[in-house]
Amino acid sequence: MIAQQQSAQWVEIGSTDDLKDGRLVKRLGDRQVVVIESGGRLYALDNRCPHEGYPLAVGRVNDEACTLTCEWHNWKFALEDGSARFGEEGARAYPLRVDGGRILIDLTPPPVEDQMAERLASLREGLVNFETGRIAREAARLLDLGMLPAEVMRQGALHNAEREEYGWGHALAVIADCTSLAEFYPDEATVPTVRALFASADPVRRYAPRPTPASQPPTDPAGEREFRRRIETEDVDGAEALLAGAIESGAPTAEVARWLTHAATDHFLGFGHQMIYVHKLSQFAARVGWEPLMPLIPSLVPSIAWATRYDKLPEMRGYIAQLSDAESSFPALLAKQAAVAAGARWDSGRFRHRVLFGKHADAFEAVHAALGAGVALDDVARELVLAAAERMLRFDTAWETSHDEAVWDDGGWLEVTHLLTHANATRSLLAQGATPEVLRSLYHSAWFINDQKRFDRADGARADEAPLPLLEVAPEDVGPSLRESITVHDEPAALAHVRQWRRTELDRGPLYEALGREAVEADDGRFIIQAHVLKTCHAAIEESRLLNGHAEADLPLLAAVRFAATPRKQLAVYDQALNAARGTAPRPPRPARIDG
Secondary structure, rough: OOOOOOOEEEEEEEEEEHHHHOOOEEOOOOEEEEEEEEOOOOEEEEEEEOOOEEEEEEEEEEEOOOOEEEOOOOEEEEOOOOOOEEOOOOOOOEEEEEEEOEEEOOOOOOOHHHHHHHHHHHHHHHHOOOEEEEHHHHHHHHHOOOOOHHHHHHHHHHHHHOOOOOOHHHHHHHHHHHHHHHHHHHOOOHHHHHHHHHHHHHOOOOOOOOOOOHHHOOOOHHHHHHHHHHHHHOOOOHHHHHHHHHHHHHOOOOHHHHHHHHHHHHOHHHHHHHHHHHHHHEEEEHHOOOOOHHHHHHHHHHHOOOOOOOOOOOHHHHHHHHHHHHHHHHHHHHHHHOOOOOOOOOOHHHHHHHHHHHHHHHHHHHHHHHHHOOOOHHHHHHHHHHHHHHHHHHOOOHHOOOOHHHHHHHHOOHHHHHHHHHHHHHHHHHHHOOOHHHHHHHHHHHHHHHHHHHHHHOOOOOOHOOOOOOOOHHHHHHHHHHHHHHOOOHHHHHHHHHHHHHHOOOOOOOOOOOOHHHHHHHHOOHHHHHHHHHHHHHHHHHHHHHHOOOOOOOOHHHHHHHHOOOOOOOOOOHHHHHHHHOOOOOOOOOOOOHHH
């Protein structure tokens, strides 16, 4: 598209007699312009330094180099065109002419298309070097120019997908969540946008683009089978080439999504991460469309292929043997779903108890029996979401704060939060299309929730069952008050806020907004922690909305609020240092956990 030439907007801003020490500052609406004399010529630039807004009018002029230096952080600008000679970006320069002593400058803005191209180029440079100030400024400018928040965030996703060494990771999940949680920022879209962009750049700062194989279009209709075979053998380049070829050949988005979902359920992968990432892709596509995401989709391949296959570990082998024996019945179980449209009656309480407190085999039988009885898939998936939330409420936070080696090695909050986010992903992907392959994820989720009972509090109690403080907070103040409780790590008060919401039967909208904004704005340490707060809170909000009218609709919210409100270990320098030292000393290996 050819940009239309705009008419010049020459504005008189003073006269040569107004120059003092070769400087003149003029306010024009919401901007300030500085006129600088150097080498017998006049130049006009924005008076605010693009870095932090310091006035350039008090800067140093170098006549020989024809530059202006900001005194605050030493950024240097060419007077001729405002380009950066030192610093992250340039200052806007204005055409200037003198007519009979009158100083006139042309305020005509460049065409919007040109401005967007310039801002995008600058944003990409900022992402490469993780220049946070520049990233934030360019995001704000692009939004001001009319670019939608989700599209600005997509730029970060493309940047990350090109560079993430092991493929799609937490960064792209954060971006997907920020596109959704932007609903809580109708007038402050810059906040979730900048959070997403920081997440895209932080893990890959100064990384070169990851080498990718040339695309290879599928040669027969059995492309999915070959794709999954290559992933199974960790032929990452081959699988990525095949998926990229399918996309370039115009494969329907439903087919692309199916390939990835089935590959992510061929094993129980990486504490559920890969299933979660496939769900996040679908969530992201709901905001920006599938077509704009096609360039980054192949980055999921290395993430799936190289993930830890937990079903190969001793603690899951027996369970997987049961699952393998049962898979031949899955087509019949799905057929029964179609035959029993309303779903069968069942004892959901007993189901949850077996998943939470039985042995691994009990969790398996709970799911298999429910499906065999014709219980609706969504009902089973929903009950697993509630079980995951309950397990989070039973989590013993001593696992998070202890320095004991056995405790620290086994896990903590980040592992336990995956119960909810994996169950959320399973429910969502089953709703989009139930296949025998996706059905495996229900069984994976049940094992996962059951296995994590080893992290429960010694007294077996749920955190929300303890006496909680009685709050005297006006309904309009509950949201801000909840966020204050989370900020000061007052877990009982935070849980009490959710309980008060339920008791008073208030609209949950402000509660969702408070939790959503808390997740986006969390600034409590490492990127990995922030990513899990976002994923967990987003899943809790989504599931609570779907549970509308259910007696335990607040259970996912209680779980997420508890996670957000309790202290979380960050770098764990002490633990890592001691474990490294112990690891160099001769000692017998730790025994593997056995399935049971």
